[in-house]
Amino acid sequence: MSTAFDTPTSANPHPAAPDLKWVNSFAGLGADFYTELAPSPLPSPYWVGRNRALARELGLHDQWLESAETLAALTGNQPLAGSRPLASVYAGHQFGVWAGQLGDGRAILLGELETPRGPQEIQLKGAGKTPYSRMGDGRAVLRSSIREFLCSEAMHGLGIATTRALCVTGSDAAVRREEIETAAVVTRTAPSFIRFGHFEHFSYRNKPAQLKALADYVIARFYPDCREARQPYAALLQAVSERTAHMMAAWQAVGFCHGVMNTDNMSILGLTIDYGPFQFLDAFDPGHICNHSDDHGRYAYNKQPNMAYWNLFCLGQALLPLIENQEDALAALESYKTVFPQALQARMRAKLGLPDEHESDGQLIESTFRLLASNKVDYTIFWRRLCGFTAQSGHEPVRDLFFDLESFNAWALQYSERLAPVDIAQKADLMLKSNPKYVLRNHLGEEAIQAAKLKDFSQVDTLLTLLQAPFDEHPGQDSFAGFPPDWASSIAISCSS
Ligand SMILES: Nc1ncnc2c1ncn2[C@@H]1O[C@H](COP(=O)(O)OP(=O)(O)OP(=O)(O)O)[C@@H](O)[C@H]1O
Numbered sequence: 207m208s209t210a211f212d213t214p215t216s217a218n219p220h221p222a223a224p225d226l227k228w229v230n231s232f233a234g235l236g237a238d239f240y241t242e243l244a245p246s247p248l249p250s251p252y253w254v255g256r257n258r259a260l261a262r263e264l265g266l267h268d269q270w271l272e273s274a275e276t277l278a279a280l281t282g283n284q285p286l287a288g289s290r291p292l293a294s295v296y297a298g299h300q301f302g303v304w305a306g307q308l309g310d311g312r313a314i315l316l317g318e319l320e321t322p323r324g325p326q327e328i329q330l331k332g333a334g335k336t337p338y339s340r341m342g343d344g345r346a347v348l349r350s351s352i353r354e355f356l357c358s359e360a361m362h363g364l365g366i367a368t369t370r371a372l373c374v375t376g377s378d379a380a381v382r383r384e385e386i387e388t389a390a391v392v393t394r395t396a397p398s399f400i401r402f403g404h405f406e407h408f409s410y411r412n413k414p415a416q417l418k419a420l421a422d423y424v425i426a427r428f429y430p431d432c433r434e435a436r437q438p439y440a441a442l443l444q445a446v447s448e449r450t451a452h453m454m455a456a457w458q459a460v461g462f463c464h465g466v467m468n469t470d471n472m473s474i475l476g477l478t479i480d481y482g483p484f485q486f487l488d489a490f491d492p493g494h495i496c497n498h499s500d501d502h503g504r505y506a507y508n509k510q511p512n513m514a515y516w517n518l519f520c521l522g523q524a525l526l527p528l529i530e531n532q533e534d535a536l537a538a539l540e541s542y543k544t545v546f547p548q549a550l551q552a553r554m555r556a557k558l559g560l561p562d563e564h565e566s567d568g569q570l571i572e573s574t575f576r577l578l579a580s581n582k583v584d585y586t587i588f589w590r591r592l593c594g595f596t597a598q599s600g601h602e603p604v605r606d607l608f609f610d611l612e613s614f615n616a617w618a619l620q621y622s623e624r625l626a627p628v629d630i631a632q633k634a635d636l637m638l639k640s641n642p643k644y645v646l647r648n649h650l651g652e653e654a655i656q657a658a659k660l661k662d663f664s665q666v667d668t669l670l671t672l673l674q675a676p677f678d679e680h681p682g683q684d685s686f687a688g689f690p691p692d693w694a695s696s697i698a699i700s701c702s703s
Pocket residue numbers: 308309310311312313331338339340341342343344345346466470471479480481482701703
């Protein structure tokens with residue numbers, strides 16, 4: 207099939223400037239939804255990390271991510287022909303409180319590209335001030351940009367719905383946070399960056415026509431089945447609730463803490479969005495709070511599923527003028543309460559290597575979580591070691607992780623009994639595909655960041671390779687799959703980014 211991304215032709219001689227096909231459908235919503243503006247340039251940009259696999263998926267030439275023109279364009283220093291840069295307006299509830307109008311304060315949407323994976327929006331995060339920057343400087347620092355770049359690809363590698371990251375470019379331009387840092391820009395992609403907060407904005411401003419236009423746009427592009435429903439907007443709320451439920455089950459199963467689940471950070475497509483103070487659990491602590499700015503633990507690991515429901519409730523309220531009937535809205539939200547536990551249980555069964563469902567599985571999963579919590583066991587290492595556990599053998603490497611051996615032995619007996627009828631090869635295969643060896647632990651990100659600050663980007667590259675295939679063994683790279691060092695617990699990740 208011939209696409210706009212095929213090998214260069216005489217009409218399109220430079221691989222750095224492929225004939226990108228822009229659609230820019232969001233811009234078609236009209237001026238109430240955004241402000242058109244160009245990104246602000248940064249001096250002397252350089253590459254920090256490049257995701258060639260994603261570039262290929264998007265149908266871009268390999269050389270595209272090598273060229274100086276692309277570097278300039280994705281740092282915001284040079285326009286890309288056909289793009290239509292804009293910052294969108296949204297609102298949100300932050301830490302449970304209505305925050306009023308927000309918007310893309312440092313992210314600029316270049317537009318939407320036609321790609322072999324369907325239309326994809328291209329956004330530059332950290333590309334300068336916009337009318338929605340409020341007190342912010344419109345910038346993102348190198349540290350947080352590397353974290354976002356690596357984590358979005360890690361989540362994708364884990365099979366979790368997420369925005370993606372094509373590259374990070376840096377500049378030595380100074381950015382003031384707690385200390386002086388340097389600037390960076392992450393080029394992100396997603397079918398859409400629309401958040402719950404976009405709907406809240408038009409609802410709270412009492413703009414029903416815009417609210418309806420936005421809902422119709424989202425339905426037409428992403429939830430076309432809802433159009434056929436008796437109440438399309440209630441159907442939309444239900445579909446978003448279900449996607450969010452699947453995303454939350456995936457987070458909980460892998461031990462991912464998001465850290466800032468405000469409604470402006472909830473994607474209408476059920477994608478993980480805004481990688482700020484996130485963390486993959488080291489020792490299993492259900493009440494773990496990864497965001498040092500989250501004083502009351504609103505977004506602690508074990509509260510995330512309820513917070514997602516709270517956020518969906520806000521979306522439901524925002525959609526009420528369209529749904530009209532409160533009963534329909536509540537019924538649509540109910541789906542979260544059934545889909546989330548089912549999806550979580552399915553994921554946990556896979557982690558335990560149980561291909562079929564059994565009525566005692568819920569109890570086994572509960573007792574596994576309790577055991578991990580009381581022994582503060584490393585979450586990722588436990589599950590990976592468990593892949594070698596059978597009813598007859600492989601207990602030792604798992605037992606070594608526990609100090610309360612009596613409880614472990616009781617649990618191991620319960621698990622062994624459940625495993626008895628399961629085919630060993632099938633179990634191992636399922637578990638090795640469900641329990642990653644590599645996750646982006648805080649200390650791994652931190653080491654890559656420290657090296658990157660000295661202009662050594664090799665660890666960013668290495669981590670990207672490992673995290674894009676986190677279930678594979680990667681011989682020779684075991685040091686990236688080990689226990690966190692003692693200093694890892696002193697890493698303080700806050701909202702500052
Ligand atoms: N340095 C900054 N300059 C301008 N606006 C900012 C800055 N940091 C955050 N904001 C804005 O503050 C609000 C909340 O920020 P939050 O940290 O949730 O988002 P973010 O990390 O900037 O981006 P995103 O959600 O797009 O990944 C958003 O409207 C965001 O654009």
